[in-house]
Amino acid sequence: MLIIRCPICGDRPELEFRYGGEGHVARPAATEALDDQTVADRLYMRTNPKGLTVERWRHVHGCGRFFNAVRDTVSDFFVTTYKAGEPRPDLDALKKEAVR
Amino acid sequence: MADIALKEPALRRSVFDGLPLASKAAAACALEPLPPATRLAVRGRPGVAEAAAAALGFPLPTGVCQSAEGGGRAAFWLGPDEWLVIAPEAEAATLAPTLEQALAGVPHAIVDVSHRNVALTVSGPRAAYVLNHGCPRDLSLSAFPVGTVSRTILGKVEVVLWRTGPESFRLECWRTFAEWVVGFLNEARREFE
Ligand SMILES: [Zn+2]
Numbered sequence: 001m002l003i004i005r006c007p008i009c010g011d012r013p014e015l016e017f018r019y020g021g022e023g024h025v026a027r028p029a030a031t032e033a034l035d036d037q038t039v040a041d042r043l044y045m046r047t048n049p050k051g052l053t054v055e056r057w058r059h060v061h062g063c064g065r066f067f068n069a070v071r072d073t074v075s076d077f078f079v080t081t082y083k084a085g086e087p088r089p090d091l092d093a094l095k096k097e098a099v100r
Numbered sequence: 101m102a103d104i105a106l107k108e109p110a111l112r113r114s115v116f117d118g119l120p121l122a123s124k125a126a127a128a129c130a131l132e133p134l135p136p137a138t139r140l141a142v143r144g145r146p147g148v149a150e151a152a153a154a155a156l157g158f159p160l161p162t163g164v165c166q167s168a169e170g171g172g173r174a175a176f177w178l179g180p181d182e183w184l185v186i187a188p189e190a191e192a193a194t195l196a197p198t199l200e201q202a203l204a205g206v207p208h209a210i211v212d213v214s215h216r217n218v219a220l221t222v223s224g225p226r227a228a229y230v231l232n233h234g235c236p237r238d239l240s241l242s243a244f245p246v247g248t249v250s251r252t253i254l255g256k257v258e259v260v261l262w263r264t265g266p267e268s269f270r271l272e273c274w275r276t277f278a279e280w281v282v283g284f285l286n287e288a289r290r291e292f293e
Contacts, residue, residue, distance in 0.1 A: 001236060008179075008180055009164050009165070010164070012237075013235050013236035013237065015253055016236070016252060016253060050197075060253060061252055061258050062179075062250070062251055062252065063164075063179035063180060063182075064177065064178070064179045064182060064251075064253045065180065067181060096196065
Protein backbone atom coordinates (compact mmCIF):
# COMPACT_ATOMS: atom_id res chain seq x y z
CA MET A 1 0.00 0.00 0.00
CA LEU A 2 1.18 3.51 -0.81
CA ILE A 3 1.89 5.86 2.04
CA ILE A 4 0.85 9.42 1.27
CA ARG A 5 2.04 12.34 3.38
CA CYS A 6 -0.85 14.62 4.28
CA PRO A 7 0.64 18.10 4.87
CA ILE A 8 -1.48 18.34 8.02
CA CYS A 9 -1.59 14.80 9.48
CA GLY A 10 1.64 13.26 8.24
CA ASP A 11 2.12 9.81 6.70
CA ARG A 12 -1.12 7.91 6.16
CA PRO A 13 -2.21 4.85 4.14
CA GLU A 14 -3.53 5.61 0.66
CA LEU A 15 -6.97 4.18 1.49
CA GLU A 16 -7.70 7.32 3.52
CA PHE A 17 -7.24 9.54 0.45
CA ARG A 18 -9.16 10.41 -2.68
CA TYR A 19 -7.83 11.75 -5.94
CA GLY A 20 -9.01 15.26 -6.82
CA GLY A 21 -7.86 15.90 -10.39
CA GLU A 22 -5.03 18.01 -11.75
CA GLY A 23 -3.70 20.71 -9.45
CA HIS A 24 -3.45 24.45 -10.04
CA VAL A 25 -6.26 24.58 -12.61
CA ALA A 26 -7.38 28.10 -11.83
CA ARG A 27 -10.87 29.32 -12.58
CA PRO A 28 -10.43 32.25 -14.96
CA ALA A 29 -11.83 35.68 -14.17
CA ALA A 30 -14.71 37.12 -16.20
CA THR A 31 -16.01 33.74 -17.37
CA GLU A 32 -18.92 35.42 -19.15
CA ALA A 33 -16.50 36.87 -21.71
CA LEU A 34 -14.79 33.56 -22.56
CA ASP A 35 -15.40 31.74 -25.83
CA ASP A 36 -16.57 28.11 -25.85
CA GLN A 37 -13.17 26.69 -26.73
CA THR A 38 -11.48 28.34 -23.73
CA VAL A 39 -14.18 27.09 -21.39
CA ALA A 40 -14.03 23.57 -22.83
CA ASP A 41 -10.22 23.51 -22.52
CA ARG A 42 -10.40 24.52 -18.88
CA LEU A 43 -13.07 21.97 -18.07
CA TYR A 44 -11.80 18.96 -19.97
CA MET A 45 -8.24 19.33 -21.25
CA ARG A 46 -5.50 18.11 -18.89
CA THR A 47 -1.77 17.82 -19.34
CA ASN A 48 -1.53 14.05 -18.70
CA PRO A 49 2.28 13.93 -18.66
CA LYS A 50 4.53 10.92 -18.48
CA GLY A 51 6.60 11.69 -15.42
CA LEU A 52 5.97 14.28 -12.73
CA THR A 53 2.44 15.62 -12.47
CA VAL A 54 0.82 17.98 -9.99
CA GLU A 55 -2.47 16.77 -8.54
CA ARG A 56 -5.06 17.64 -5.93
CA TRP A 57 -5.70 14.99 -3.32
CA ARG A 58 -8.08 14.96 -0.42
CA HIS A 59 -7.50 13.32 2.95
CA VAL A 60 -11.16 12.39 2.90
CA HIS A 61 -11.10 9.70 5.63
CA GLY A 62 -8.82 11.81 7.82
CA CYS A 63 -8.63 15.55 8.32
CA GLY A 64 -10.85 16.12 5.29
CA ARG A 65 -8.49 18.66 3.71
CA PHE A 66 -7.53 19.08 0.07
CA PHE A 67 -3.84 19.46 -0.68
CA ASN A 68 -1.52 19.24 -3.67
CA ALA A 69 0.90 16.46 -4.51
CA VAL A 70 3.62 15.89 -7.06
CA ARG A 71 3.43 12.31 -8.29
CA ASP A 72 5.45 10.41 -10.86
CA THR A 73 2.97 8.82 -13.28
CA VAL A 74 5.52 6.17 -14.28
CA SER A 75 6.51 4.86 -10.84
CA ASP A 76 3.49 6.13 -8.84
CA PHE A 77 6.01 7.67 -6.42
CA PHE A 78 4.78 10.69 -4.45
CA VAL A 79 7.68 13.12 -4.74
CA THR A 80 6.21 15.75 -2.44
CA THR A 81 2.97 17.10 -1.00
CA TYR A 82 2.10 20.62 0.11
CA LYS A 83 -0.85 22.56 1.46
CA ALA A 84 -3.51 23.98 -0.84
CA GLY A 85 -2.74 27.60 -1.61
CA GLU A 86 1.02 27.11 -1.61
CA PRO A 87 2.84 27.76 -4.90
CA ARG A 88 3.44 25.05 -7.46
CA PRO A 89 6.96 23.65 -6.93
CA ASP A 90 9.67 23.75 -9.58
CA LEU A 91 9.23 20.35 -11.28
CA ASP A 92 12.64 20.46 -13.01
CA ALA A 93 14.37 20.88 -9.66
CA LEU A 94 12.27 18.05 -8.21
CA LYS A 95 13.15 15.80 -11.17
CA LYS A 96 16.85 16.23 -10.46
CA GLU A 97 16.21 15.50 -6.80
CA ALA A 98 14.17 12.41 -7.69
CA VAL A 99 17.09 10.86 -9.59
CA ARG A 100 18.80 9.32 -6.61
CA MET B 101 -61.26 6.33 10.06
CA ALA B 102 -58.51 3.88 10.67
CA ASP B 103 -57.54 3.32 14.22
CA ILE B 104 -53.92 4.40 14.42
CA ALA B 105 -53.54 4.18 18.17
CA LEU B 106 -50.56 2.02 19.07
CA LYS B 107 -51.43 -1.15 20.89
CA GLU B 108 -48.05 -1.09 22.59
CA PRO B 109 -46.02 1.93 23.62
CA ALA B 110 -43.24 2.87 21.19
CA LEU B 111 -40.02 1.19 22.16
CA ARG B 112 -36.59 2.66 21.70
CA ARG B 113 -34.38 -0.01 20.25
CA SER B 114 -30.65 0.14 19.81
CA VAL B 115 -29.31 -0.75 16.39
CA PHE B 116 -27.12 -3.28 18.22
CA ASP B 117 -30.14 -5.18 19.59
CA GLY B 118 -30.09 -8.69 18.24
CA LEU B 119 -26.63 -8.41 16.70
CA PRO B 120 -24.20 -11.19 17.66
CA LEU B 121 -21.88 -9.27 19.98
CA ALA B 122 -21.16 -12.18 22.33
CA SER B 123 -18.50 -14.53 21.11
CA LYS B 124 -16.16 -17.24 22.28
CA ALA B 125 -13.43 -14.91 20.99
CA ALA B 126 -14.31 -12.28 23.62
CA ALA B 127 -11.27 -13.09 25.74
CA ALA B 128 -9.09 -11.92 22.84
CA CYS B 129 -11.35 -9.19 21.53
CA ALA B 130 -14.67 -8.18 23.05
CA LEU B 131 -17.36 -6.00 21.47
CA GLU B 132 -19.64 -4.00 23.70
CA PRO B 133 -22.24 -1.47 22.59
CA LEU B 134 -22.02 1.94 24.24
CA PRO B 135 -25.12 3.82 25.40
CA PRO B 136 -26.67 6.57 23.28
CA ALA B 137 -24.82 9.88 23.56
CA THR B 138 -25.01 13.53 22.67
CA ARG B 139 -22.80 14.21 19.68
CA LEU B 140 -21.97 17.56 18.15
CA ALA B 141 -20.04 18.19 14.96
CA VAL B 142 -18.25 21.48 15.54
CA ARG B 143 -16.46 23.47 12.88
CA GLY B 144 -14.92 26.87 13.25
CA ARG B 145 -12.19 29.42 12.77
CA PRO B 146 -9.18 29.87 15.04
CA GLY B 147 -10.43 31.00 18.42
CA VAL B 148 -13.19 28.39 18.57
CA ALA B 149 -11.00 25.92 20.45
CA GLU B 150 -10.34 28.24 23.40
CA ALA B 151 -13.83 29.77 23.43
CA ALA B 152 -15.41 26.31 23.72
CA ALA B 153 -13.80 25.85 27.14
CA ALA B 154 -16.49 28.04 28.72
CA ALA B 155 -19.12 25.45 27.74
CA LEU B 156 -17.17 22.21 27.89
CA GLY B 157 -14.86 22.83 30.82
CA PHE B 158 -11.80 22.30 28.61
CA PRO B 159 -10.66 23.74 25.28
CA LEU B 160 -11.07 21.75 22.06
CA PRO B 161 -7.80 19.95 21.25
CA THR B 162 -5.78 21.57 18.47
CA GLY B 163 -3.06 18.96 17.88
CA VAL B 164 -3.39 16.37 15.12
CA CYS B 165 -5.46 13.39 16.33
CA GLN B 166 -5.63 14.67 19.91
CA SER B 167 -8.55 14.21 22.27
CA ALA B 168 -9.58 16.06 25.43
CA GLU B 169 -11.81 14.87 28.23
CA GLY B 170 -13.50 16.15 31.35
CA GLY B 171 -16.75 15.95 33.26
CA GLY B 172 -18.03 13.00 31.24
CA ARG B 173 -17.48 14.84 27.96
CA ALA B 174 -14.88 14.27 25.29
CA ALA B 175 -13.76 16.30 22.29
CA PHE B 176 -11.96 14.83 19.30
CA TRP B 177 -9.77 16.66 16.79
CA LEU B 178 -10.91 15.48 13.35
CA GLY B 179 -9.38 18.20 11.19
CA PRO B 180 -7.77 21.64 11.50
CA ASP B 181 -11.21 23.23 11.85
CA GLU B 182 -13.36 20.25 12.78
CA TRP B 183 -14.18 18.49 16.04
CA LEU B 184 -16.55 15.84 17.32
CA VAL B 185 -17.85 16.49 20.83
CA ILE B 186 -19.38 13.62 22.76
CA ALA B 187 -21.34 13.99 26.00
CA PRO B 188 -23.84 12.00 28.06
CA GLU B 189 -27.28 11.69 26.48
CA ALA B 190 -28.79 13.71 29.33
CA GLU B 191 -27.14 16.79 27.81
CA ALA B 192 -28.89 16.33 24.45
CA ALA B 193 -31.04 19.41 24.80
CA THR B 194 -28.60 21.67 26.62
CA LEU B 195 -25.09 21.18 25.28
CA ALA B 196 -25.57 22.70 21.83
CA PRO B 197 -27.19 25.94 23.10
CA THR B 198 -24.53 26.25 25.81
CA LEU B 199 -21.75 25.79 23.28
CA GLU B 200 -23.48 28.17 20.88
CA GLN B 201 -23.41 30.81 23.58
CA ALA B 202 -19.75 30.22 24.38
CA LEU B 203 -18.81 30.51 20.69
CA ALA B 204 -20.81 33.67 20.00
CA GLY B 205 -18.57 36.10 18.16
CA VAL B 206 -16.33 33.42 16.61
CA PRO B 207 -17.40 32.10 13.18
CA HIS B 208 -18.51 28.50 13.73
CA ALA B 209 -21.05 25.81 12.94
CA ILE B 210 -22.57 23.29 15.35
CA VAL B 211 -24.55 20.34 14.04
CA ASP B 212 -26.26 17.84 16.33
CA VAL B 213 -25.27 14.39 15.03
CA SER B 214 -26.26 12.43 18.14
CA HIS B 215 -28.36 9.95 16.20
CA ARG B 216 -26.10 9.72 13.16
CA ASN B 217 -23.44 7.70 14.96
CA VAL B 218 -23.42 4.72 17.25
CA ALA B 219 -20.45 3.56 19.26
CA LEU B 220 -19.05 0.34 20.57
CA THR B 221 -16.04 -0.63 22.62
CA VAL B 222 -13.52 -2.94 21.02
CA SER B 223 -11.25 -4.26 23.74
CA GLY B 224 -8.92 -7.07 24.66
CA PRO B 225 -5.33 -8.13 24.05
CA ARG B 226 -6.04 -8.65 20.31
CA ALA B 227 -8.29 -5.60 19.80
CA ALA B 228 -5.77 -3.71 17.66
CA TYR B 229 -5.00 -6.85 15.66
CA VAL B 230 -8.69 -7.42 14.94
CA LEU B 231 -9.24 -3.77 13.96
CA ASN B 232 -6.23 -3.97 11.65
CA HIS B 233 -8.10 -6.51 9.54
CA GLY B 234 -9.92 -3.54 8.03
CA CYS B 235 -8.08 -0.48 9.30
CA PRO B 236 -4.77 0.24 7.56
CA ARG B 237 -3.44 2.48 10.34
CA ASP B 238 -0.51 1.57 12.56
CA LEU B 239 -2.33 0.85 15.83
CA SER B 240 0.78 0.02 17.86
CA LEU B 241 0.98 1.89 21.15
CA SER B 242 3.95 3.93 19.97
CA ALA B 243 2.24 5.17 16.81
CA PHE B 244 -1.30 5.36 18.23
CA PRO B 245 -0.92 5.99 21.97
CA VAL B 246 -3.76 6.12 24.49
CA GLY B 247 -5.81 9.27 23.87
CA THR B 248 -5.22 9.30 20.12
CA VAL B 249 -8.36 9.68 18.07
CA SER B 250 -8.65 9.62 14.32
CA ARG B 251 -11.12 9.50 11.53
CA THR B 252 -10.07 6.57 9.40
CA ILE B 253 -11.61 3.59 7.67
CA LEU B 254 -12.57 0.06 8.67
CA GLY B 255 -13.16 -2.01 5.57
CA LYS B 256 -15.61 0.03 3.53
CA VAL B 257 -16.80 2.14 6.43
CA GLU B 258 -15.57 5.49 7.69
CA VAL B 259 -15.10 5.36 11.45
CA VAL B 260 -13.75 7.48 14.27
CA LEU B 261 -11.37 5.44 16.37
CA TRP B 262 -10.41 6.60 19.85
CA ARG B 263 -7.88 4.70 21.92
CA THR B 264 -9.21 4.75 25.48
CA GLY B 265 -6.64 2.34 26.92
CA PRO B 266 -3.68 0.20 25.85
CA GLU B 267 -6.13 -2.54 24.86
CA SER B 268 -9.38 -0.69 24.31
CA PHE B 269 -10.88 1.48 21.61
CA ARG B 270 -14.10 3.41 21.18
CA LEU B 271 -15.31 2.89 17.64
CA GLU B 272 -17.82 5.38 16.25
CA CYS B 273 -19.55 4.55 13.01
CA TRP B 274 -22.63 5.75 11.22
CA ARG B 275 -25.76 4.10 12.54
CA THR B 276 -26.71 2.30 9.35
CA PHE B 277 -23.24 0.72 9.12
CA ALA B 278 -23.38 -0.80 12.62
CA GLU B 279 -24.57 -4.20 11.46
CA TRP B 280 -21.86 -4.36 8.82
CA VAL B 281 -19.17 -3.30 11.32
CA VAL B 282 -20.22 -5.97 13.83
CA GLY B 283 -20.27 -8.59 11.08
CA PHE B 284 -16.83 -7.54 9.89
CA LEU B 285 -15.30 -7.60 13.38
CA ASN B 286 -16.90 -10.98 14.12
CA GLU B 287 -15.38 -12.38 10.95
CA ALA B 288 -12.00 -10.90 11.91
CA ARG B 289 -11.96 -12.36 15.44
CA ARG B 290 -13.21 -15.81 14.47
CA GLU B 291 -9.73 -17.27 14.69
CA PHE B 292 -9.78 -16.69 18.45
CA GLU B 293 -12.98 -18.67 19.07
ZN1 LIG C 1 -4.86 14.91 6.82
